[in-house]
Amino acid sequence: MSDIQSGSEQTRARLIEAAREVFAQYGFQGATVREICRRAGANVAAVNYHFGSKDGLLAEALNFSGLKTLQTNNLSADPCPEKRLRLFLKDFMLMLLDENSASRQCRIMARELADPTPALDKIVSEAIAPLHEFLGRMVGEIVGDKMSAAQQLRCVFSILGQCSFYYHTEPVLQRLHPELRYDAAEIEAIAAHIADFSLAAMNQLARRTA
Amino acid sequence: MSDIQSGSEQTRARLIEAAREVFAQYGFQGATVREICRRAGANVAAVNYHFGSKDGLLAEALNFSGLKTLQTNNLSADPCPEKRLRLFLKDFMLMLLDENSASRQCRIMARELADPTPALDKIVSEAIAPLHEFLGRMVGEIVGDKMSAAQQLRCVFSILGQCSFYYHTEPVLQRLHPELRYDAAEIEAIAAHIADFSLAAMNQLARRTA
DNA sequence: TTTACTTTCAAACAAGCGTTTGATATGTTG
DNA sequence: CAACATATCAAACGCTTGTTTGAAAGTAAA
Numbered sequence: 001m002s003d004i005q006s007g008s009e010q011t012r013a014r015l016i017e018a019a020r021e022v023f024a025q026y027g028f029q030g031a032t033v034r035e036i037c038r039r040a041g042a043n044v045a046a047v048n049y050h051f052g053s054k055d056g057l058l059a060e061a062l063n064f065s066g067l068k069t070l071q072t073n074n075l076s077a078d079p080c081p082e083k084r085l086r087l088f089l090k091d092f093m094l095m096l097l098d099e100n101s102a103s104r105q106c107r108i109m110a111r112e113l114a115d116p117t118p119a120l121d122k123i124v125s126e127a128i129a130p131l132h133e134f135l136g137r138m139v140g141e142i143v144g145d146k147m148s149a150a151q152q153l154r155c156v157f158s159i160l161g162q163c164s165f166y167y168h169t170e171p172v173l174q175r176l177h178p179e180l181r182y183d184a185a186e187i188e189a190i191a192a193h194i195a196d197f198s199l200a201a202m203n204q205l206a207r208r209t210a
Numbered sequence: 211m212s213d214i215q216s217g218s219e220q221t222r223a224r225l226i227e228a229a230r231e232v233f234a235q236y237g238f239q240g241a242t243v244r245e246i247c248r249r250a251g252a253n254v255a256a257v258n259y260h261f262g263s264k265d266g267l268l269a270e271a272l273n274f275s276g277l278k279t280l281q282t283n284n285l286s287a288d289p290c291p292e293k294r295l296r297l298f299l300k301d302f303m304l305m306l307l308d309e310n311s312a313s314r315q316c317r318i319m320a321r322e323l324a325d326p327t328p329a330l331d332k333i334v335s336e337a338i339a340p341l342h343e344f345l346g347r348m349v350g351e352i353v354g355d356k357m358s359a360a361q362q363l364r365c366v367f368s369i370l371g372q373c374s375f376y377y378h379t380e381p382v383l384q385r386l387h388p389e390l391r392y393d394a395a396e397i398e399a400i401a402a403h404i405a406d407f408s409l410a411a412m413n414q415l416a417r418r419t420a
Numbered sequence: 421t422t423t424a425c426t427t428t429c430a431a432a433c434a435a436g437c438g439t440t441t442g443a444t445a446t447g448t449t450g
Numbered sequence: 451c452a453a454c455a456t457a458t459c460a461a462a463c464g465c466t467t468g469t470t471t472g473a474a475a476g477t478a479a480a
Contacts, residue, residue: 007476008427027325029239033468043429048469050427114324115237116381124385132386154403161375162368168378169367171326175334176342193364200418201411208410217446218457243438253459258439260457426477433470440463449454 012050014040019061024107028058028117058108058119064127066095066102071134081141082199088138089163089191096167097182097190110167132156139202146206155202162194222260224250229271234317238268238327268318268329274337276305276312281344291351292409298348299373299401306377307392307400320377342366349412356416365412372404 018039022031033047033054040046051057074088095102109127112120135156143152166182173180180186228249232241243257243264250256261267284298305312319337322330345366353362376392383390390396 011427027239029237030325032466034466043427044468045429045470046427054468110378111324113378113381114321115240120381121385124382128382129386151403154400155407157375157379158372158404158407160379161372163371164378165367165371165374168320168323168374169370171323171330172334172338175331176339190364193361194368196415197365197368197411200414201407204410204414205406221457242436244436253457254438255440255459256457264438421480423480424478426475428475429473431471431473433468435467435469437466438464441461442459443461444457444459446457447454448456450452 008050011040011042011046015042015046015050015057016061019057020063020101020104020108023058023061023111024104027111027115028054028119029115055118058117059122062108062119062122062126063105064123066105067127067131070095071130081138085138085142085159085199086192086195088135089159089195090188092163093166093187093191093194094184096163097170097187098184106167110164132160135159142199143202143206151205155198155205158201159194159198162197166190218260221250221252221256225252225256225260225267226271229267230273230311230314230318233268233271233321234314237321237325238264238329239325243267265328268327269332272318272329272332272336273315276315277337277341280305281340291348295348295352295369295409296402296405298345299369299405300398302373303376303397303401303404304394306373307380307397308394316377320374342370345369352409353412353416361415365408365415368411369404369408372407376400 015036018036019031021039022036025031026035031054034044036057037044037046047054047057051060070088070091074084074091077087078084096106097103109123112123136152139152139155139159143155147155170182225246228246229241231249232246235241236245244254246267247254247256257264257267261270280298280301284294284301287297288294306316307313319333322333346362349362349365349369353365357365380392
């Protein structure tokens with residue numbers, strides 16, 4: 001502990017950072033321990049020494065802080081739930097589509113959905129379940145008591161479905177609409193559309209059943 | 211050709227069928243040639259003999275006829291575009307979520323999105339692009355000329371996003387709502403919600419800009 | 421310095437992968 | 451029948467994988 005960090009802690013941190021890159025890029029199956037160690041400048045045996053196994057490294061590489069701060073900041077942003085939904089969608093889509101450290105976490109999570117490993121349990125309980133509850137409360141504020149719980153849940157799914165579509169369909173859009181790029185302006189336009197579309201639907205459906 | 215099929219053709223067919231199972235279950239990377247041949251009751255060398263390679267087998271295992279007939283049947287079902295959208299969503303969600311041979315094709319396609327191989331080009335050009343155009347025309351009939359082309363495209367994405375969400379999020383729902391099962395009644399309820407939600411949104415948005 | 425412990429490393433291990441090989445049946449054709 | 455092309459097979463090839471090993475280097479206290 002002569003330096004800021006012990007050598008061991010530095011290696012651990014570099015391995016975790018490299019693992020996030022490689023897991024996000026290739027998925028758990030496609031990622032190789034050797035590539036992670038190469039990027040971290042560490043020996044192949046380092047992963048098993050510090051994390052026990054490749055699975056152990058994945059568990060430590062997960063990080064949901066970005067998603068959590070997004071939600072806590074949103075709650076204190078505005079009293080109007082419609083405005084909070086618009087704000088949430090903008091931040092969420094930027095996190096999902098813009099290239100940043102949080103989007104890498106999203107990539108890892110999305111890959112777990114397509115090809116679950118034991119890490120999916122942690123992802124669901126610590127990230128997805130809170131997100132569903134967060135959006136559930138927001139939808140509840142918007143439609144009031146004019147919808148059943150099942151209807152409200154499906155509205156949450158409709159919102160999340162629209163968001164995740166743009167994420168999943170990126171390789172398709174590159175082939176069908178190569179002129180379309182996910183720059184900041186485009187992402188905000190997408191978020192605005194999802195907000196318009198979803199609020200229009202919820203208001204109309206709440207009015208109809210009222 | 212003494213029998214109904216030559217022995218060679220039978221082996222080919224069994225390999226393709228087994229490949230669809232295994233690719234859908236494990237993805238292209240996770241699927242092994244040995245497992246496919248075991249299920250087909252064929253020798254390990256059979257894949258390379260009949261299809262050249264594992265990639266070649268995947269290319270032959272793709273089949274979009276279910277998706278195509280769904281669209282052609284839909285076009286002649288009803289003159290009213292709203293009703294056609296409802297019908298399409300019911301059929302599409304049944305294909306996506308109910309267990310049948312078509313849903314296996316969807317699994318293979320979805321896995322290609324998460325982890326593209328050269329087969330994605332064929333999937334996009336032969337299945338996804340026609341589907342986007344099909345829905346684009348339907349949305350155009352519904353909103354008329356009250357929306358820009360970009361807005362209409364985003365409405366198509368909103369509809370497809372809601373559909374694919376229920377597919378992608380199945381492993382999550384098993385953990386969060388284990389009581390929820392994708393039986394025929396539930397799938398039809400989901401399809402009806404997506405139709406209600408999307409038609410309410412499109413009608414409201416078309417009215418607003420008009 | 422000696423001792424004990426932690427961390428790194430090159431090398432190897434065992435298992436699994438897609439693919440290839442050459443022999444062996446199988447069926448068709450002259 | 452003989453000759454030939456096709457199809458199947460056990461076996462092996464070359465390579466990559468996650469993991470293990472035992473020695474070497476580094477670090478800290480006695």
